[in-house]
Amino acid sequence: MDEILQILESDARTTAEEIAKLTGQSVVSVKKTIKSYEKSGIIAKYKTVINRSLLDNGDPFVLALIEVGIMPQKDVGFDHIAERIYQFPEVRTCYLMSGTYDLLVIIEGETIQTVADFVASKLSPMPHVRSTTTHFLLKKYKEDGHIFKKKDRSRRLNIGY
């Protein structure tokens, strides 16, 4: 993967000026490359990874992983039904999987009840949905390569030969 993408993937706030310094390219060419990545969709979005468990009075919030079994449709396969599912704003993530089920759907809701309602009233009754298995997420340890545990202070001495 291009170095510019690697840098932005680890910190999306790195400025073009900084990337230029880190990669030895000119600022103009870095900006141009980033623009072209944005245009082509290679850079899909810049986002912030939030550790919600640290929010003192955050809104209540649960995440559920739902394994969805699908009857594929003639001509359109899984794509059509996937689209009908991922359009729901509750759906944060939707993957087509190999293995014992077809779609992995990650749902966000305020309480277990709201998620259950979504599954019961919206997802399960959809045509071509064969089965659903819902798993509630208990704790996030690592996400997008980021470990949530607070980093220990460096054990290195401040000075040495």
Add this chain to the structure above:
Amino acid sequence: MSERISKVVQDLPPSGIRKFFDLVLGMKDVVSLGVGEPDFVTPWNIREKAIDSLEQGYTSYTSNKGLVEFRKEIAHFLKSRYDLHYDVEQEMLITVGVSEGVVLVMRAILNPGEKVIVVEPSYVSYKPMTVLAGGEAVVIATKAEKGFKLQPEDIEKVCRSHKNVKAILINYPCNPTGTSYTRKELLAISRVVRKYDLIVISDEVYDELSFEFDHTPFPSLPGMKDRTVYLNGLSKGYAMTGSRIGWVCGPKDIVAAMTKIHQYTIMCAPITGQMAGIEALRNSRKSVVEMRKEYIRRRRFIVDSLNEMGLSCHVPQGTFYVFPSVRSTGQDALTFAETLLMKKRVAIVPGTAFGSGLEYHVRMAFASSYDSLKEAVKRMKEYIQTIPSQGNS
């Protein structure tokens, strides 16, 4: 000093910047560019292997030379990477870091009064360890304007004007300057070495952090294997400083002599580190390459930033150090480092630690996260702006 202490040790010059070091160690919230080790922790697969070895009860001594499986792994690594062939039984020894290797080789080869050429700026232990072994260090001071590169004619000069020069100690890529040598440059050095029949002690612990060209081990040069004691280890390239694992490869007679001293003093390197070392050499190439890539990015950032500040700085060819001059600020290195620490809490090492004639150089390590480097650069800029009368540079 007390009569209880040996004369030789009493006469060893104390580090001139001990006081400065004590100052740093007692201070909090310091952004440090003063360390001599990676900021990465040892890659997980290596740590996991160390834990696993403890769980399985690998807690004993190993053979004096080190675990044969580890030595074989090193031999395999040197063969596949550098086409260097060493016999694991007679030409190899596992040590407690390269530091032990330096001590052993000095004690193994030196008779009282025999001399070792030390190339400055140099790592701090070379001269004292030469003296402690009864030898004498002859210094070649390399020049900033030549990129701190050892010139073959410097070796000629020393060998013509000194008797009893037995060995030369070289370290590349070099701590503290980051200077390294191409194969061609090394060949020129090897010709002089052969002419004056010198033993070469080659500390190549930063070989994995070579940025500009492929690293050439000294013993891989024609005719040099028989006269080179090759020192390397896991500390820098694999981020394993705390494991304290190094190795020596060299001619049978010297390695046998070193092993004799090693068995009486150390017995063997710690087994956990050796077990971890097997995993490091076997399965960690990707981590090593990733860390190197990261250092290269930071190097660009720090070199550019320093030059922008007016601290002239050559681009290090390896290691994670830059060695700029602070002369343009009108301050000497010690004043600069001390005031920067007191006023802005940025720790760097004055060049005087690494040899004489380095009163205006400082060593900064870019083995720190990009955020720390940015912060350090910001504070340094602020500090430099407060220096009243900047001299002309």
